[in-house]
Amino acid sequence: MSKVRMLLPIVIGDYTDFFSSMHHAKNCGTIFRGPENPIPQNWFHLPIAYHGRASSIVISGTDVVRPRGQGPPSGNSPPSFGPSQKLDFELEMAAVVGPGNKLGESIDVNKAADHIFGLVLMNDWSARDIQAWEYVPLGPFLGKSFGTTISPWIVTLEALEPFACDAPKQEPHPLLYLEEKISRNYDIPLEVWIKPAKHQHPSIVTKSNFKNLYWTLTQQVAHHTINGCNLRPGDLLGTGTISGSEDESLGCLLELSWNGKKRYS
Numbered sequence: 001m002s003k004v005r006m007l008l009p010i011v012i013g014d015y016t017d018f019f020s021s022m023h024h025a026k027n028c029g030t031i032f033r034g035p036e037n038p039i040p041q042n043w044f045h046l047p048i049a050y051h052g053r054a055s056s057i058v059i060s061g062t063d064v065v066r067p068r069g070q071g072p073p074s075g076n077s078p079p080s081f082g083p084s085q086k087l088d089f090e091l092e093m094a095a096v097v098g099p100g101n102k103l104g105e106s107i108d109v110n111k112a113a114d115h116i117f118g119l120v121l122m123n124d125w126s127a128r129d130i131q132a133w134e135y136v137p138l139g140p141f142l143g144k145s146f147g148t149t150i151s152p153w154i155v156t157l158e159a160l161e162p163f164a165c166d167a168p169k170q171e172p173h174p175l176l177y178l179e180e181k182i183s184r185n186y187d188i189p190l191e192v193w194i195k196p197a198k199h200q201h202p203s204i205v206t207k208s209n210f211k212n213l214y215w216t217l218t219q220q221v222a223h224h225t226i227n228g229c230n231l232r233p234g235d236l237l238g239t240g241t242i243s244g245s246e247d248e249s250l251g252c253l254l255e256l257s258w259n260g261k262k263r264y265s
């Protein structure tokens with residue numbers, strides 16, 4: 001295996017990234033918008049997502065160039081500009097679309113599993129300073145689009161069947177098109193390890209689990225297509241950052257360091 005060069009396993013036409021961990025949504029909301037109403041009202045009714053950039057998705061091991069860009073101004077000065085000072089990872093998995101749907105048609109939530117070929121690991125690299133300044137009102141753009149890393153192996157949903165578990169109870173009850181007969185998650189322990197340049201060995205920085213997701217993969221597919229938008233084979237649907245409720249299970253440095261305020265070692 002060490003002699004093999006891994007390549008992207010699919011041609012990715014489109015990439016969408018969801019926002020489906022409640023803990024992550026609450027923490028990001030608190031950091032970016034304040035503690036009053038950290039989770040927006042719509043979050044509990046629909047799986048929120050943004051459209052990502054497919055061209056910069058690379059395979060694990062590919063160097064990612066530190067992005068340059070604008071950051072928030074401090075006081076009356078103009079916005080900052082330069083290499084990002086807040087480069088972050090986001091612990092995610094992503095679904096690879098199988099057959100997909102025709103333009104104008106929707107995928108039924110109870111049949112949506114047939115449209116997911118399998119899952120990969122994903123890191124949605126994020127420049128928090130660029131993101132914090134640019135995201136109002138249209139959401140993430142250059143703070144995310146410089147790079148996204150996925151693993152070369154696609155684990156099929158069939159292979160994950162032994163790890164299937166119940167999804168969390170959803171309150172308020174979702175609208176009919178998001179209501180599923182069987183609502184399933186997967187018990188997949190996930191870890192992030194970082195090896196700083198001058199260190200010999202990597203250290204673990206977080207331990208989370210796929211089952212921390214509130215919205216299921218099948219609800220994401222049903223919601224994505226409810227307006228008739230067509231998913232195509234090879235499209236990538238990121239789960240969103242998978243944070244748990246514990247301090248040790250947060251899925252990015254923004255949360256682990258509380259936007260740089262908390263020392264993380």
Ligand SMILES: O=C(O)/C=C/C(=O)CC(=O)CC(=O)O
Nearest residue numbers: 018019020028029032240241
């Ligand atoms: O709350 C925000 O404004 C932004 C949050 C993110 O950066 C998260 C994102 O990319 C979606 C996710 O990974 O859950």
Ligand SMILES: [Ca+2]
Nearest residue numbers: 017090124241
């Ligand atoms: Ca993300």
Ligand SMILES: [Mg+2]
Nearest residue numbers: 124125144147
């Ligand atoms: Mg990214």
